[in-house]
Amino acid sequence: MKKEKNENLIAQNKKAHHDYFIKDTYEAGIALTGTEIKSVRARRINLRDGYVQVINGSAFLENVHISEYKQGNRYNHEPLRSRRLLLHKKQLQRLAKDQSTRGIAIIPLKVYLKHGFAKVLIGVGQGKKKYDKRESIKKRDQERELRRQYKI
Template structure:
């Protein structure tokens, strides 16, 4: 069997900066035809999006998929609410964790897996300001080390 290819469509870098990602899940996204065509062209943003669990189902809000140019009347609202497809036990696990204080679900990446559109969803805990400062300091140290390494190897 051939290995399924994955093609990244959109990434949410801010989520990893603002949250500690405890666990990740792969969820399918319910879309309409012109939305998929627009995603194939890479026109998607998950920066402002968030996820809510309602009545045993999980939905993503504010995920912007630009209208397909050739779609005319078949285009849907770019910011419409989209349902995420997860197994029942995954939904129950997520809802149990959200009931705890400080946990939330955040969209991390949107990608094609074969011909299907998938979203990587993270179970996350919010960071405090000092945690963010530590991340920035680590990033600066790593950048300096790479710079020194590059200079020494010239």
Template sequence: MIDMAVGKILAKNRKATYDYFIEDKLEVGIVLKGTEVKSIRQGKLNLKDSYASIDDGEVYINNMHISPYEQGNIYNVDPVRKRKLLLNKREITKLLGYIKQKGYALIPLSVYLKQGKVKIELGVARGKKNYDKRADIAKKDAERRIKQHMSEKH
């Protein structure tokens, strides 16, 4: 779904793939103020604990922390304010269908620049249980050992 002509990745939510199974991915735009864009271009944002919600047919991202821009003075806004995401009606109804199913959430996976615009990769995610997380860790550990063993032979 996502075009791989992505520019500079500014932030990545590494915890998302650890805590959730990502079912679907979607590229969305975001409504920002000028000083927020400057701060994001400097890489001063944090996606940890952020999530998206659907309110009155609009999609918003919550708890995404964008540090205030140093030269922004009076134009700076609240760092964790609710920000609107730009999606069309069809995409919103598709996401609403996912959300109504039990256990699904909208999680931002990464923030990047694409043709000079700030874009967010939004993932439709289902929460993992502790045993799922342990299985993933064991699988990665086994792959790491196999790779290490193969490199020792060569």
């Protein structure tokens, strides 16, 4: 997959790679209302506790907080509502199969703008145990120390 520019990156779930082994990723569009897209462009979105649920052949982004738009007055949206994800039928079938597997979670990794549309990168991940998390922290620290030594 081609890398996006950082200026298009809106939000990122940094804890996802710490808590899960990410096996597969999918890019999906998000069905947003007018005030929601304005809040997203203002970077007022939080992915931390979000997850994806497949219900009746449709994927929904759950528990993702998009703050209310300040100038939205009575047309404002509910911050924690379910948002429909736009995916191909085969991708939805794969996600439904993965969701039914025990120990697998479907989580949002990034939200970014692509050609003016809000996209979300969702990952199919398997939860890490405590010893896996400690091992990944140890590995990251070793890599950081190696880079520091070779830089000097």
